[in-house]
Each structure stands twice: as structure tokens, then as C-alpha cells.
Amino acid sequence: MAKEKFLPTLQALAPFEKVGFYEFYNAKQCIFKGCEKNLKLEGGSLNESISRSTLIGRFYHQVMEEVGKVESLEDLHLRVEELILDYQQLLNSNPNLVSSGSFSGWKEVNTAAKRAYQRYKNKDNVQKAVIAEAEKLLVSKDGCFIGRPDYFTISGDCCNLVELKSTSIRDNRGEIKEDYNQQLLFYSFLIFDNYPIESVNAKLQSLLGDSESLTISKDEAHKYFQESIASLKSMNNLINKISDLNIENITAPGIQQCQYCNKKIICSSFKKSQFNLQLQGATYVIEGILKAHNKLSQSTDSLEIFDINLKSQTKVVLNGKSTLPVSIGGKYLIDNLKFEDNIFRGTKLTEIYSCHD
Ligand code: SF4
Numbered sequence: 001m002a003k004e005k006f007l008p009t010l011q012a013l014a015p016f017e018k019v020g021f022y023e024f025y026n027a028k029q030c031i032f033k034g035c036e037k038n039l040k041l042e043g044g045s046l047n048e049s050i051s052r053s054t055l056i057g058r059f060y061h062q063v064m065e066e067v068g069k070v071e072s073l074e075d076l077h078l079r080v081e082e083l084i085l086d087y088q089q090l091l092n093s094n095p096n097l098v099s100s101g102s103f104s105g106w107k108e109v110n111t112a113a114k115r116a117y118q119r120y121k122n123k124d125n126v127q128k129a130v131i132a133e134a135e136k137l138l139v140s141k142d143g144c145f146i147g148r149p150d151y152f153t154i155s156g157d158c159c160n161l162v163e164l165k166s167t168s169i170r171d172n173r174g175e176i177k178e179d180y181n182q183q184l185l186f187y188s189f190l191i192f193d194n195y196p197i198e199s200v201n202a203k204l205q206s207l208l209g210d211s212e213s214l215t216i217s218k219d220e221a222h223k224y225f226q227e228s229i230a231s232l233k234s235m236n237n238l239i240n241k242i243s244d245l246n247i248e249n250i251t252a253p254g255i256q257q258c259q260y261c262n263k264k265i266i267c268s269s270f271k272k273s274q275f276n277l278q279l280q281g282a283t284y285v286i287e288g289i290l291k292a293h294n295k296l297s298q299s300t301d302s303l304e305i306f307d308i309n310l311k312s313q314t315k316v317v318l319n320g321k322s323t324l325p326v327s328i329g330g331k332y333l334i335d336n337l338k339f340e341d342n343i344f345r346g347t348k349l350t351e352i353y354s355c356h357d
Contacts, residue, residue, distance in 0.1 A: 004325045007333050007353035008044035010245050010266055015236035018139065018146045021186045024228065025179050029257040031235050031250035032267060038239075043356050046262045052100060056108045057166035059087055060207060061135070061150060063116040064164060067123070068134040076120050080113050108166060111207050131195070138190040140225070144232060149187040157198040159191050162205055169206045176212055180204055184214065186228075189221040259283055265335050265353065271309040282347040286316060287333040287355070290326055305332070318346035331355040 016027070016038055027034025063080055070076045088103045103109060131154040139146050152161040163183060171177050184202040191200055200216045238250050251269035255277045264270040264285055274284055291313065292304035301324055303316040308331075316334060318324070326332060336349040 005351065005353050006044040007355045008041040008046060008266060009356060010039070010247070011042045012040040013239060013242060013245060013247070014038040014040075015239045016144075016232060018143060019232065020145075021147050021183050022179075024145070024186070024232070025182060026257070027235055028231060029254070030252040030261070031238060032247050032269075033251075033257055033261050033263055034235075035263075041266070044353065046265070047351070052097065052106075053167050055087060055090065055097070055103075056106065056112070056207070059083060059103075059109060060112040060115075060164055060166050063112055064119065064150065065134050067116050067119045068132070070120070073117065073120055076116065080116065084109065108207050112166075115207070138187075138194050140190055140193045142229070144229065145186070145190060147187050147190050149191070152187075152191060154195055154197060157196065159188075159195065159197050159200045161187060161191065161200050161202045163187070163203070165204060165206045167206070168208055169204045169210055169212060176204065185216060185221060185224045188216040189225040189228075192218055192221045193225075253277060255279060265333055268309070275310075282336040282338045282349050284337040284339050284344060285333060285335050286314060286337060286344055288314075288331065290328055290330050290332060293324070293326060293328060303334075305334075314344060316344040316346070318350060320346075320348065325352060325354070331357060 013035060016023070016034075018037075019027070019034075023034045023036050025034070062083055066076060066079045066083075070079060084104045087109075091097050091100060091103050100106075132152075133149075134151045135148045136152075137146060137148050149161055150164045152159055154160075161184070163180070165180065169176055169180055184204065188200040188202060191197065198218060200221070201213065202216055203211060203213045205211045235250075242249065247267070248269050251267060253269050253273045253276075258264060258270055258274070258277055259279060260283075261267070261270070264274075264283075271285055271287055286305055286307055287309055288305040288307040290303060291306055292302075294302045296302050296317070299320050301318045303318065303324075303326070305314055305316060306312075307314050316337065318334075331354070333353040333355055334344070334346075335351045335353065336347060337344040338347060339345075
């Protein structure tokens with residue numbers, strides 16, 4: 001029988017203190033989605049979904065960071081090889097990615113390594129800058145915002161900032177993705193707050209070869225900072241007003257924000273409104289009491305569940321799981337289901353959680 005997983009329960013929620021870019025960006029869409037460090041869960045944990053692009057992004061950032069640490073090109077080659085072995089192990093241990101082949105064979109991995117070697121060869125030019133920092137933790141003077149820009153140099157009163165991206169930097173209209181634009185502003189104001197500079201030349205560099213540059217003035221960064229402070233204050237006011245850990249006043253369900261949100265398994269707003277969102281793929285969640293369990297074949301199960309959020313009985317068909325950690329009368333949450341022809345169907349991403357009562 002597969003190992004039993006438990007659904008985490010929310011124990012406490014505090015106002016935001018030091019908030020990083022993606023927490024803040026997510027919280028502007030839906031406050032509860034942005035809650036990470038200010039959230040206390042018990043009895044289980046939320047999944048961190050590791051996708052191919054997450055792995056590539058992490059590898060890309062790590063090899064670029066190594067450029068600033070190593071003493072020679074040979075050392076860099078050795079570090080890149082060590083990192084590739086580490087990532088291969090991660091790949092082998094992740095059921096969603098285990099069939100993705102050899103990590104060293106991925107095209108983006110080779111491109112990332114080549115860019116790191118190229119950056120190492122250009123190091124001498126960079127060292128002419130007064131300050132060159134990779135992944136340095138910056139904190140705003142008021143202590144509310146934190147971030148680690150990928151890479152920046154400071155020469156005189158000018159900063160050159162580079163943010164590296166493992167996927168496309170443009171949306172389907174060819175515009176720079178909104179979160180990337182905001183990330184450049186966010187890091188720029190952190191740099192203005194920490195160094196006596198007058199402007200930031202910010203560049204987004206994609207592993208796919210595309211790049212985009214823009215200049216951010218002190219006034220522009222200051223305006224963004226003032227708006228961010230006001231926005232953080234109003235989010236914290238709402239969090240402070242919550243009683244009995246009822247999160248519904250700090251959630252804002254919507255297809256864009258909910259589609260890839262890892263909080264949906266503990267989000268009552270999502271569970272109640274998921275059918276109005278026109279979600280795509282295996283993003284549905286069912287939570288309820290198991291009423292019947294039939295084996296349709298050795299690896300296909302049919303479950304009848306009374307959905308406690310929708311107050312109705314529903315059918316779930318799961319494939320490819322030889323044994324299920326379920327028993328009649330038990331309360332479960334099943335995550336990552338598709339909804340087709342009025343039936344919920346499992347996928348290879350589907351997970352079953354036992355609920356604490
Ligand atoms: S599932 Fe949707 S509503 Fe719930 S926290 Fe995530 S984004 Fe917000």
C-alpha cells in the first residue's frame with residue numbers, strides 16, 4: 001500500500017514581515033496565495049511541485065553563482081559536472097520527471113553551462129566595476145522587502161542589473177511578462193535603497209537567447225516602492241482582521257491565480273468555487289467521505305465520494321495505482337484531478353491525502 005499522506009491544517013497566520021518578490025507578487029493577486037513564511041501548518045505539508053522548468057531555472061542560477069566563486073575555468077567545469085550529478089539524482093527521485101531522460105542531455109542545461117563559461121571568460125571586464133554581486137541578499141531600509149537579484153554591478157552612480165530566466169521572457173502577445181517587469185522594478189528599488197546610485201540599467205536574459213533591457217530611474221523605483229508599502233499595509237490590515245482562521249476574506253479565486261497555486265488543497269474558497277473558474281488540466285480537488293470503492297481492474301479504481309464542500313456525491317476514477325490508502329467511511333482529499341464527462345479522473349500527478357478530523 002502507498003504511504004499515507006496527511007492533509008495539513010492551518011494553525012496560525014501572521015501579517016507579512018520581510019516579504020520577497022514572488023510572495024509579494026502572488027499576494028497582490030490573492031493574499032493567501034502569497035502567504036509562505038507567515039503561515040503555520042500542522043499535520044502535513046504543502047507540495048512543492050518540481051517541474052522541468054523549475055529544475056532548469058535552479059540549475060541556471062546555481063551555475064551562474066558558481067562563476068563568482070571559482071578560481072579557474074577548470075574548477076568551474078568540475079562544479080558544473082557535480083551540479084549535473086546532483087540534479088540527475090533529484091530527477092531520478094521525482095516520479096513526474098523520472099522518464100525525462102538524462103539531465104545532462106537537456107538542451108537548456110547545455111546552454112546554461114555554456115553561458116556560465118562565457119561569463120567566466122568575461123570576468124576581467126566585470127572586475128573593472130567597483131562592485132559586482134551575485135545572489136546578494138538585499139533588504140529595504142524599512143526592513144519590509146527582501147530580494148536576491150541574480151547579478152548586478154555598480155560603476156560610479158550607475159547599476160547594471162541582470163535577471164536570468166530559464167523560459168521565455170515574453171507572453172503570447174510578445175510583451176515582456178508582467179511578473180518579470182515587476183521583478184526588475186522590485187530589485188531596482190532594493191538597489192536604490194542600498195547604494196548611492198542614480199539609475200539602473202536592467203536586463204532580462206532568457207536561456208532561449210532572447211533579452212530585453214530597460215532603464216529604471218530613481219523616481220520610477222521610488223513610486224513603485226511607495227505603492228508597494230501601501231499595498232503591503234492594506235494586506236496586513238486584512239490579515240489582522242481574520243477571526244477563527246477563516247481565510248475567505250483574504251482569498252481571490254480566479255483561473256490565473258488558482259491554476260498553479262499549491263494552497264488549493266487547504267483553500268476553502270478554491271474548493272467551493274473551482275467549477276466556476278474554467279480550470280485547465282489536472283487541477284481539480286475533491287474533499288469528502290468515501291462511500292464506495294470498486295476495483296474495475298487490477299490498476300483501475302472507482303471511488304464514490306460525498307463532497308463536503310459541494311454537498312453532493314461524485315465519482316472518481318483512478319488509473320495506475322495498484323493499491324489505494326483508503327477505507328470506506330474515511331475522509332480524504334484527492335488533488336490534481338481532471339474533470340471529463342462529469343467524472344473526475346486521476347492522472348500521474350494525482351495524490352490522495354487523509355484528512356485529520
Ligand atoms: S487556490 Fe486560488 S483562492 Fe486559494 S489561495 Fe490559491 S490563488 Fe488564492
